[in-house]
Amino acid sequence: MNIRKKLLTIFSGLALLALASGGVTVWAIASWHASEDNLQDHYQRSLLLQRVRAATFRAMKEVPDRVITDDDDAKEEFEESIEPVDEDFERWAKLADNDAERQQVQQVRNAYNQLMNNARRVFDLMDAGRRNEALELMEEQLEKEDFQKFDEVTKAAVASDQKIRQQIRNQANNTRQTAQLVLTISAFGILSLIFLLFAYLASDLFAPLREAEQALDDVAKGDFQRHLDEERQDELGSLNRAFNRMTAAIAQREQIISMAAVPIQETDGASQQPDWQKVPSRLMLHRLVSQLRSRVSQLHGDEVDGSGTVAVAQKQAVIDQLDQILQAVARVTEFGFPLDLNLARTDIRSLLYEVMLRFHDELARRSVSFELQIAPEVNYAVVDRLKLREALGELIRNALSALPERGGHLGIRSLLAKDATKGAELLIEVADDGTGVEQPLINQAFVTFDDTQRQRPSVGLKLTRAIVEQHGGSLHIDSEPGLGTLVQMRLPLREE
Template identity: 30%
Template sequence: MVWFGAVMAVVVLVGSMASYAFHARAHYEAVDRALLAATAAAVADPAAPSHLGHLAAQQGVAMALRLHAADGRLLQRSPDDAAPAVDPRSVLARPSGPAYGFFPTLAPSIVDMPPVAKGAFGTLHDGRQRWRVFVRPVDDGGEGAGEGPGYVVALSPLGGLDASMADFRVLLTGLGALGLVVAGVGSWAVAGSALRPVARLTETARAIAASRDLSRRVQAAGRDELAMLAATFNQMLDSIETAYRLQQRFVADASHELRAPLTAILGNLDLLRRRPDLPPEEQAQALAEARREAERLSRLVADLLALARADAGVPLAIQPVDVDAVVLEAFQEARGLARGQELVLDPLEPVRIRGDADRIKQLLLILLDNAIKYTPAGGRITLGLRAGPDGGATLTVADTGVGIPPADLPHVFERFYRADPARSRDPGGTGLGLSIARWIVDRHGGSIAIDSAPGRGTTVTVRLPAEAPSAAG
């Protein structure tokens, strides 16, 4: 608003000065033109001494015409001449500039135009008002203006015009001040109305920060930029609320998953402490169960560490990777994990990309481990690698296992999410494997998709580009 007021003040000031200057120049130069025309007519008219009043009346402004001899003596004057006495020789000796006070030099004044070379303008003051004077020499005694060389003098009073210009200055000043006041009040009102949504947004943000209630939203009305800002703020709140809910769920799920193995370990150790006389077989069984839970706890901590690094943006070790060699290594390790399932490698095409070989292998082992867990003995698991049309790699892991219900498919990549059949078949899982798999695929700039149905099996398709995005950095 302050900047707007400052600009408006400059505009009003410049506009007012320009209006006054053009107006003043036009009126004062109209007087000068009338004086020029009257003296020119007097010089050209042989009967000028007897027609001075008529010549003065023809110019449309109050004017007095005089004829002076070469020595400055007054020879003839127009009727009703109330102008002050003037010596034409002093006016010619010391001519004055324009009658108006100021004007930007955008065009030459009439005072500087060629016709004035035959005479000179002057400005007199008789104590009451100013008078504009033009003196024109008569250098040919045989033509006009009487006999012998002399001067034609035209005078016009400027009192009325000066008073009119003074009133005009006052009017412009008043209108300019009124315009600035109106513009300031208007801009204040408009700014207050326009910034009211910003104030509401600020109050809402402060209230959310104080109460930590992420369900609150800003009322967004209209289609202007502030409404778009409020809508964007609401979208940001939606994202923050979703992230906050996911974080709460993650902490609760992590606590639950960590508590289960710890409870089992502590229970077995407490049993061994309270019953030192247990048979060796029961002692070995308690120690084996404690070891299994400790191994599960170790896997869970490792997975949590991997996800923490993923959230922290730990970069990948990007280098050229022979994906077919990595697939073959993962396939060999997965065969050692199989529990009666048939593992098939088909097809296996040579593919070379830029990526992180260790992470790609981790991705494959996660997918193969899930397929083995959810496929009963006698089932079939197929691992395949094809070269993509863009030089990338397409990996597929297909099984004939229990499948995933349609309601669970949108959530399989969420942390600690496991479908009910999976929970019953894999009580030792962490529910973080597919979350880590998606992170690995995302960091390589690829995509992962799951096609599954209960009783029909599951197919996971991973597409990795020829060059991981982080390699460009």
């Protein structure tokens, strides 16, 4: 299984567990809201039932007042007490969730209606002067049967609501426990996959990458015999095989260059074979060109015989040497210098964001504040995307190296400018508020060789300027010690 499939499997598992956790969380929240709403409805039902009971009890107190004390206002007060009861019954019925609850409401309503009808009969009998009949109806029917039945069914309804509320609480508690269990399992699975991912990255990805980095360092030092493991069947195996092919090709080119050595004719007539592998490619090319000019001068300066022709043997020897030098120059030119620009229409905005993403982790780790400004008119330009990306990356690396270990500010700005002689230009500026450097040191950074130290300095800025100049542009650096550095890259704007 290749790296892509392994990572896809792990991240798919993480995504599924995260999705399951999110789904369970949403379900738990929805269930909790439903339980709370249901619980509130049943509290409202109980409240309405209690209001019906209270209003009925107040109204029934007026019946004995009318019969025993002969209170003329009792009937009016009775009707006032039961006036809101009908509305409470309607609201109570709307809150019923099932047939059992609706049947319960109807039972209470029937008992209430029976009680009210008999109470009104008592009032009617009193209005008709039939006190004895009213007293008998109140004591035998109203108090012993109707009121007792109403009290029983309402108490049963209150007890039923309490039982249902307890069931709702238990259901909500079960939902919470189930959600906790599922979330615990999901969290354990996510942590397990994260640990698995870390272990995989440490053992199966980072270690081979460190080995590849060391191998590249060895190649940079001139060790072209370094080989990486080719048995892996994933992307790293392909990378290792490509690295081995590259080192083999470089070794072959070095061998070709070494075979291009041309004997150097000494003043005493002897010749020696120089060791070209110990000479830098550009310096070797200069020496070969010098020898070529020397042989041409020798050819023109040789004495001629009486007929005006050069001795055949001597002429042939010089021609052979010239041919060897020309072949050496061709080989060094072919294998010692990079290819031409690969120009293509490139999205500059996308390129700038891509370059910054390469440094995102370091910016975050070092707490470097960053600002990216891209003018609206900046769009596409014809450039070598890969080379320009490396040039920008080198400028950002230099800016980061000038900043302190933590903190500092780095900014990139891109805009279009118009020059009277050069036309439209693409400007890319990289600025930092780091240590800065004096101008003589900046100029020294562009020198190929340091004669005093006999060694080559860092070639990052030199290569960056070379890339910019290959595009027909210019690179300008303005720096002040203690204030920071501003690097401005100007590229001719080619859109086609």
